[in-house]
Amino acid sequence: MIEGLLLPGMDEDSEPFFGFTAAHELRVQCCSNCDSARMPPRPMCPNCQSLESVWELLSGSGTIWSYCVPHGPLLPAYSALAPFNLIIVEIPEHPAIRFCGNLVASPNGAINEIDHAGIRIGEPVQVVFPEPVDGVVLPRWQRQGATN
Amino acid sequence: MRDQTAIAGIGTTEFAKQIDRSERRLALEAIQAALLDAGIEPSEVDGLSCYSMESTEEIDIARNLGLGDLTWFSKVAYGGGAGCGVVGQAALAVASGQCSVAIAWRSRKRGGRGSRPWAGVSQRVQGDQQRWTRPYGMLRPVDEIAMLTTRYQHEFGATRDHLANVALAARRHANANPEALMFDRPMTREDYMAARWVSEPLCLFDNCLETDGACAVVITSAERARDLRQPAALIHSWAQSLPQQHQTMTNFFCQDPLRGPSWACAEKLWSLAEVKPDEVDVAQLYDAFSPLVLLSLEGYGFCERGEAGPFTEDGGIELGGRLPVNTSGGGMSEAYLHGFNLIIEAVRQVRGTSTNQVPEAEFSLVTSGDGVPTGALLLRSDR
Numbered sequence: 001m002i003e004g005l006l007l008p009g010m011d012e013d014s015e016p017f018f019g020f021t022a023a024h025e026l027r028v029q030c031c032s033n034c035d036s037a038r039m040p041p042r043p044m045c046p047n048c049q050s051l052e053s054v055w056e057l058l059s060g061s062g063t064i065w066s067y068c069v070p071h072g073p074l075l076p077a078y079s080a081l082a083p084f085n086l087i088i089v090e091i092p093e094h095p096a097i098r099f100c101g102n103l104v105a106s107p108n109g110a111i112n113e114i115d116h117a118g119i120r121i122g123e124p125v126q127v128v129f130p131e132p133v134d135g136v137v138l139p140r141w142q143r144q145g146a147t148n
Numbered sequence: 149m150r151d152q153t154a155i156a157g158i159g160t161t162e163f164a165k166q167i168d169r170s171e172r173r174l175a176l177e178a179i180q181a182a183l184l185d186a187g188i189e190p191s192e193v194d195g196l197s198c199y200s201m202e203s204t205e206e207i208d209i210a211r212n213l214g215l216g217d218l219t220w221f222s223k224v225a226y227g228g229g230a231g232c233g234v235v236g237q238a239a240l241a242v243a244s245g246q247c248s249v250a251i252a253w254r255s256r257k258r259g260g261r262g263s264r265p266w267a268g269v270s271q272r273v274q275g276d277q278q279r280w281t282r283p284y285g286m287l288r289p290v291d292e293i294a295m296l297t298t299r300y301q302h303e304f305g306a307t308r309d310h311l312a313n314v315a316l317a318a319r320r321h322a323n324a325n326p327e328a329l330m331f332d333r334p335m336t337r338e339d340y341m342a343a344r345w346v347s348e349p350l351c352l353f354d355n356c357l358e359t360d361g362a363c364a365v366v367i368t369s370a371e372r373a374r375d376l377r378q379p380a381a382l383i384h385s386w387a388q389s390l391p392q393q394h395q396t397m398t399n400f401f402c403q404d405p406l407r408g409p410s411w412a413c414a415e416k417l418w419s420l421a422e423v424k425p426d427e428v429d430v431a432q433l434y435d436a437f438s439p440l441v442l443l444s445l446e447g448y449g450f451c452e453r454g455e456a457g458p459f460t461e462d463g464g465i466e467l468g469g470r471l472p473v474n475t476s477g478g479g480m481s482e483a484y485l486h487g488f489n490l491i492i493e494a495v496r497q498v499r500g501t502s503t504n505q506v507p508e509a510e511f512s513l514v515t516s517g518d519g520v521p522t523g524a525l526l527l528r529s530d531r
Contacts, residue, residue, distance in 0.1 A: 002269055002270070002271055003271075004271065005283065005285075006269070006271060006272075006273050006282050006283045006287075007271060007272050007273070007283055008272065008273060008279040008280070008283050009270075009272035009273055009274040009275075009279060010272075011274070014276075014279055039280075039401050040276040040279070040280055040395070040401070042276075046393060065299065065400075066295050066296070066298045066299035066302070067295070067298055068291060068294035068295045068297070068298055068347050068348060068349070068350075069294075069345070069347065069348035070285055070286075070287070070288070070291050070294070070346075070347045070348075071344070071345045071346060071347065071348070074285070074287055074288070075269070075287060078285050078287060081285070083345070083348070084285055086284055086285055086286050086291060086295065088295055088299075088400050095403065096401060096402055096403050097401065098400045098401060098405075099280075100280055100281040100284050100286055100400065101284055102284050102285065111284070111285060116348070121298070121299065121302045138283055138284070140284075
């Protein structure tokens with residue numbers, strides 16, 4: 001049985017994303033040829049089939065597209081935190097790119113510390129970068145205007 | 149291939165929370181029952197079709213049952229999205245002459261190696277289906293569908309009462325079906341509203357059952373089926389869809405995540421059919437979670453986008469309503485076998501043998517799961 005929280009496994013396509021989050025940057029993969037953004041990162045642009053890409057720096061702002069609140073039973077580390085919030089965040093730069101994450105009260109806050117009854121679709125949020133866990137920085141989200 | 153092939157036999161084991169017999173044995177029992185139902189000898193079977201998640205193997209099935217020389221065998225991927233494609237592809241193989249009698253089956257136990265929810269999970273999650281969601285705690289299919297549901301409610305004003313309508317319709321149908329797990333377990337709206345959360349806004353009764361059991365069908369030509377023991381359930385049209393830029397399970401990386409794979413599947417299905425949605429008499433809509441029924445009602449064109457909630461009101465999806473849905477109790481109240489029991493019930497409806505029979509049902513729709521690459525079968529009675 002898995003003990004701690006899960007972490008993303010890396011491959012050559014996903015590794016750059018987490019390299020940038022470790023440097024406190026949220027970036028999205030874009031085609032070098034036609035500028036189309038794509039997520040999850042992958043080798044080929046579905047718009048023009050180019051294999052060349054760059055990583056566009058995002059503003060880090062977004063809005064909550066949807067949310068839900070998982071309750072246990074879950075993997076033990078998640079059951080211990082349940083109920084917690086999950087959010088999907090839309091970004092202003094690319095309407096079809098969304099990020100799954102959690103709404104937290106501070107960059108290193110727990111995923112269950114926000115009163116989930118108050119979460120609303122459309123709330124403006126800002127990406128935050130917690131301390132690395134096992135070398136990985138999983139971006140999370142804080143309400144815009146909230147102080148750390 | 150419209151009306152050229154048919155489901156000529158159906159078979160199931162009993163359905164239960166726990167059955168001690170192996171998945172292999174359950175598969176054999178269901179297939180044997182389907183062949184007996186059709187009146188076809190095992191030695192005549194020359195095609196096999198199953199889910200890629202099926203843990204029983206073609207070789208085992210063929211060696212145990214004494215099947216003939218298999219000249220066609222195939223598997224369809226994506227779990228609960230597979231069932232109708234499994235049957236449709238078998239029909240395609242029959243229609244094209246690659247085989248003459250095909251079996252499609254699903255055998256599943258909760259404790260089976262393919263069904264343990266955490267069996268394939270390691271600390272570092274791999275693959276785009278998991279990497280971008282699981283670490284945050286979006287661990288289960290229900291969490292993905294809960295996320296879609298919140299957005300659906302926000303955009304279209306659907307309520308928990310609408311979700312309850314789906315669960316209550318399934319339960320009432322199951323209460324008339326002695327084979328259903330929930331046959332003797334009535335449920336009220338109050339029961340629904342008081343149930344524990346699984347992933348808000350979804351509660352326990354928005355989720356399918358967990359079931360051990362197996363189902364199988366026999367597919368052959370319509371011509372052959374007419375000479376057999378049971379009324380033929382003609383395969384009028386069928387379709388699969390893996391829409392462009394799809395990402396499973398739920399595709400949050402597109403313009404409109406509420407427009408799932410059902411939409412492209414429906415477009416193909418209706419283009420191949422002689423009828424339109426309003427001529428369908430009864431539907432079995434894949435219901436791992438109640439919101440999938442609402443999304444499927446819209447995707448397959450039974451109502452306008454966002455109107456599925458009101459469509460369920462006043463018994464709209466119950467026997468006698470606008471469109472009776474999941475008349476055996478479905479995945480939520482009969483059994484959850486990745487949707488294969490829905491196919492069995494769709495056949496019963498065109499045979500006239502359902503325990504919740506829609507009078508003189510001619511066109512009977514069954515769908516596989518929305519959210520994943522999916523499929524659908526439109527069956528027709530042979531009158």
